[in-house]
Amino acid sequence: CTEAVIDGDGGLKRFYQIAGILSDELKVNFTNKEDDFDAISWNFLVGHNELTLQYSIYNGIWLLPTKTREAKKKENHAVVELANVLEGKLMNIAC
Numbered sequence: 001c002t003e004a005v006i007d008g009d010g011g012l013k014r015f016y017q018i019a020g021i022l023s024d025e026l027k028v029n030f031t032n033k034e035d036d037f038d039a040i041s042w043n044f045l046v047g048h049n050e051l052t053l054q055y056s057i058y059n060g061i062w063l064l065p066t067k068t069r070e071a072k073k074k075e076n077h078a079v080v081e082l083a084n085v086l087e088g089k090l091m092n093i094a095c
Contacts, residue, residue, distance in 0.1 A: 010055070
């Protein structure tokens with residue numbers, strides 16, 4: 001599957017900032033939230049594509065299709081498109 005690193009050094013504050021952009025500006029509704037002490041995975045839909053925003057204290061913040069092994073071409077494409085949109089929005093926001 002396609003994985004897009006949004007912020008390789010990002011922390012919790014940055015994760016919530018990105019989640020805020022997704023929900024407030026892009027009108028994404030998170031469908032499932034899993035929060036552990038060292039990782040967070042939040043699933044959401046973009047069109048008909050189920051994607052996941054993940055945070056890890058070891059790897060930062062990234063996007064990927066929720067069904068990684070069964071990811072379809074359109075889901076991988078959605079990851080790339082959304083990562084580009086987020087990159088543009090994050091350039092205007094200080095860390």
